[in-house]
Amino acid sequence: MEVSKNRFKTLSEPVKQFGGLVGIIILIFITFFVLNNIFGEGDELVAKMKIEEERIAEERKLNKLISSLPSGVLVSFDGTDNFKLSDELYEAVCKATKLIPQRAIMGANFLNFRAHEIYTINGNKIDETFVKWDDEKNKCFAGFVVSGNNVGVDETVKVSGEALSFLSTGIDTRVYFIKNF
């Protein structure tokens, strides 16, 4: 120990400073390694960030596409004067759409009286809405869930069907017709 101390004293000042610098760098690396092991999520965090980045990129792409669509009614079927969506656009619009306005819900309720009753009793309140693209069927499905107390009985009714038309406002798109028959 004494010998080591004497050897250190005999070293020149620049060598001592360099050694100190290397020591501090090693200490910083060790500290970060320990902290990362304790608090860091490592690969999991990187994977999450990648997914989030992909989601943002996809959203930007869809927003760009939506802003390029004409304002008004967009349909996926023939026989109307409205803008007819191509298969590719239909899928993209479906994936970008989140809103279902009241008239689309009321229209779907014509074929589901129980849903209409709960919807009316609850003051037009909807528990949940969904718009999903089905890869297997190559179709867009949309729907909603209503729940409430109907004549003393707690009921939950899910209404779903093929989303065949949309409204483009220039800012967003909305499901305009749910074919549930």
Next chain:
Amino acid sequence: MKKLVFCILFYLLASSIAQARSTGCKEGNCDNGYGKWVYTDKTTYEGEWVATKKHGQGTETWPNGYIYKGEFKQSQWNGIGILFFPDGSTYEGEWANGFMNGEGTFTWSDGKQKKGIWKNGSLQE
């Protein structure tokens, strides 16, 4: 800053006036008689009115493509009427309380038909 606040207030006032002017009774008499009413969501009703209620023959057009032509009672679809769905499907027949109730025929856009007695939107087997 004051100019910006003034501009925002002016815009809000102007848009609310424009909105108010585009809705309500646009043609005829919507109290007693024949008139056209436009709702805030662009739904329209054109037909007969009795005591400010839709009553008699009329046509209600929803902005998403549903069109009902037929009888109304107390503002509800009641009597004989035809509903056109946005995809071209139709229901023609009897209505009560805003639903398919009674004898009627549902025709899909591809021509397929279901005929019979309906109760609250469901065909009774």
